[in-house]
Amino acid sequence: MTQLSEEELKAVVNAVQTDSTERRPRAGIRPVRGIDLTERASSAAASMETMNLIITGTLREHLTSFGDDAKGFELVEMTGAEVQDSRVSLVSGGGVAFVFNAHGETSILSIDLVMARQLGRVLLGDRTPLNESEVPPPLARSESRVLERAIKVFLVKLATALHVPSPFEVLKTEAIGPRLRLSLPAAPMWCIRFVHPETRGNICIAFPYELARRTLSEAKPISVPKDLPSRKRYQSMVLDTDVDVIAVLGRANISLEEWLQLKAGEVLLLDRLSTATLDLLVNDNKKYECEPQVDTGKVTVKITQIVVDPNAG
Incomplete structure (x- = not known):
């Protein structure tokens, strides 16, 4: 079963412990292009970190659900950044983008060609490791189809985890060339990038800041005891x-x-x-x-x- 690392645990606890007398931005929220995000970040940082945790956990569990062959593809690096440019390259060297809709907001999940090739092989049962120096060939039609199905399943799981009333609607799937930049629907966007530790292949999820706020707006205030509950497994x-x-x-x-x-x-x-x-x-x-x-x-x-x-x- 997937376990959160000590660093992830500390990050989450730090994010959700909000001091009402002190307003300051949390980890992962920073000023971008001279725009002061301090006030906005201090009120929404816990929600954004919770969003990060939910997406990270859902993606990791989705990958491990494919079985032993997918264990090597667990993503261990996550960075959050707010994007102000409405046209931003979410992948390098080309890849695949899944444009989907949730709560009426358009969001994007992009996978670069290296990661798409890895996942395509895993999903098709190919155990041959991808050589780090190998230039990944274009995805075969069979790989594209199985990858698209897997991503759609992941988006449904993510919709459930985020308590979106209806599953994410996949609006379109499009290839991104090495020199093409994918147009984002609106700015600012919140981007979470997952990087594979060995091949540096990456998956990036970009969604409007307001989507996160709306998704979590009805949640109760978060409170965490000073002493984190014991991590001894399976106790009451x-x-x-x-x-x-x-x-x-x-x-x-x-x-x-x-x-x-x-x-x-x-x-x-x-x-x-x-x-x-x-x-x-x-x-x-x-x-x-x-x-x-x-x-x-x-x-x-x-x-x-x-x-x-x-x-x-």
Whole structure:
């Protein structure tokens, strides 16, 4: 099962611990081209970091769901940057772009040719490693078709994880040439780039800043205890922020409303759920017991009791 690294855990905790007396930008949000983003970043940084976490976790789990052959393609580097230029090259050396729609906002997922070639081989069962110095040939038609299907499945998973009312609609798929620049629909865009550690192939997801704000606008304020809950695996734990529960809904196949209506004694089977992610889910007033199924990579979650919040109005 996918586990978050210590650095990722610290980054998330730092992002969601918001000091109401001090307004300052968080990691991953920085001024761009002389535009002061401090005020905007201080109020939305936690939401953006949560968005980063959700997208990162969903993409990683989607890749590992293809089986052992895809393990070498887990992406370990993530950088966030706000893009002000409405025309920006999201890939170098050519690649494939998937333009999709969510909440009425147009977003883009682009894959450069190196990464597309890697994923195409994996999805077609080719175990031959891609030589680092090899110039990747254009994608074969069979690779393009299977890659497009895989990306569409990923976008559906991401829509569920982000609690988008309806799945992302893929508007078009287009090839990007080495010298062509892909026009972004609007600025500013928030870009998250994932880089493969060996081949430096990359996947970039670009979406309007307002989409992230709208997606997470109804979430409750995030609060994390000073002492992070023990990361001992599969122990009972209290999760109390439904913002982060959104990140695991895709594995539960239920909506946020259904999640919040679950009663004590009910059992869920979550596919490939990271227990490190569970440790981070800290306000939906439920107590859980987790039991692993090592062979299948699934986790059974049983709600043992509803925790009464003494501070609840």
